[in-house]
Amino acid sequence: MVDIKTVALIGYTIPLILAQMPFLILKLLIRRAWLGSELSLSSDFGRTLIRELRGIPISFIRFIGSPELMPDLAKSKRYGPIAQDTYRPTSAPGFEGWWHIQGPPGDRTAAKECDKVIYFIHGGAYVIGNSRTSLVQHLRMAEVCAKKKVKLAIFALRYPLAPEATWPAPIEAAVAGYRWLVEHEGxxxxxxxxxxxxxxxxxxxxxxxDIARQKLPKPGHAVLMFPWLNLHNRSTSFDRNKYLDILGRPSLDYAALAVLPESLRDKYKNVLDFSRPSDGHSLKEILPDKTWVSVGAHDQFVDDIVRWTEIARKDGAKVDLEVVPGFAHGGTIARDVFKTTSFLALEPDQDAEGVMPGAEYMASGVLSIL
Known part of the structure; x- marks a missing residue:
């Protein structure tokens, strides 16, 4: 049931979006006529709309991505019979989270008996987002890995969002979740x-x-998908890709200040920019045995990510980097957005190869470092 506050929020936001559309379209057409673009008109319009809309309340963006608006797995053909085994909440002192899946769909397995356990941390610039939006992709990833004889469990962290919470609340939750997986789940x-x-x-x-600093046991592998490594948002690819990406610097600057206000930046300056060498820390000591990183060539983060990868390799860490041509920020997620419904309509034993290419790509990346 949608409450009156949500109705009011929608009633405020939709006219705000519509009012900006003529200006954004005119601006887009003038830019394309003057500068040209390697993007199709439809792709350019979609990316421009996401990047340049202004004044959209965070509460509205959180609402349209809320778990309540996600597909109901219990009503789907593919996962209806095992829906009760997915997205199971858990909590312990210091954190909350969900088991998205334990073992291949239809073959529930205790996490400690699985071959690998993904500790998933969602994106959203620290101000929006939740793991439920990734659930269907994760189920498909588990299917793909099972075909390669790898039993996968996926635990997703719920961390506190800004501006309601600031640093170090997110990292405290992340460390608590990691300790729980090791110490409680075994x-x-x-x-x-x-x-x-x-x-x-x-x-x-x-x-x-923090795992290294606290002398906790190091994980075996890591995956970084289009990571936001530099919260200053000033690398060269921000200028080069400013009309190619879905991200906009003003929104990112707002989010960075929301999670790390100026009053906290001296105290936590070590987390502001991971793309630069860190005094006294070798990334070979920090990173697991192998790390897989993926980013789109049109992502504004790409130069920071390439620089970080070069530093890691120079330090002796094993990092595989894939820069995907033509992809904007979050491109692997976007590939599956409009394919989820058709995927969920498949029977449990029906071949789904190629239906969710984003999930299959991410699964192949995970498998590549095992």
Whole structure:
């Protein structure tokens, strides 16, 4: 049931979006006529709309991505029979989270008995986002891995969002969740894969530093999907890709200040920019045995990510980097957005190869570092 506050929020936001559309379209057409673009008109329009809309309340963006608006797995053909085994909440002192899946769909397995456990940290610039939006992709990833004889469990962290919470609240939750997986669930840390998207990638890197600082057992692998490594938002690719990406610097600057206000930046300056060498810390000591990183060539983060990868390799860490041509920020997620419904309509035993290419790509990345 939608409450009156939500109705009012929608009633405020939709006219705000519509009022900006004529100006954005005119601006887009003038820019394309003057500068040209390697993007199709439809792709350019979609990316421009996401990047340049202004004044949209965070509460509205959180609402349209809320778990309540996600597909109901219990009503789907593919996962209806096993829906009760997915997205199971858990909590302990210091954190909350969900088991998205334990073992291949239809073959529930205790996490500590699985071959690998992904510790998933969602993105959203620290101000929006939740793991439920990734659930269907994760189920498909588990299917793909099972075909390669790898039993996968996926645990997703819920961390406090800004501006309601600031640093160090997210990293405290991330460390608490990691300790719980190792100490309470009895999972061999060598089988844990911290996996972060965008801001979640930043939080994974911060987690790896804290694991080393606290002398906790190191995980065996890590995955960073288009990670937000530099909260200053000033690398060269911000200028080069400013008309190619979905991200906009003003929104990112707002989010960075929300999670790390000026009053906290001196105290936590070590987490502001991971793309630069860190005094006294070798990334070979910080990173797991192997790390897989993926980013789109049109992502504004790409130069920071390439620089960080070069530093890691120079330090002796094993990091595989894939720069995907033509992809904007979050491109692997976007590939599956409009395919979820058709995927969920498949029977449990029906071949789904190629239906969710984003999920299959991410699964192949995970498998590549095992």
């Amino acid at each position: 999972i061999d840390p060598r089988n844990i894969i911290p996996y972060g998207e965008s801001a979640g990638g930043h939080l994974v890197v911060a987690l790896l530093y």
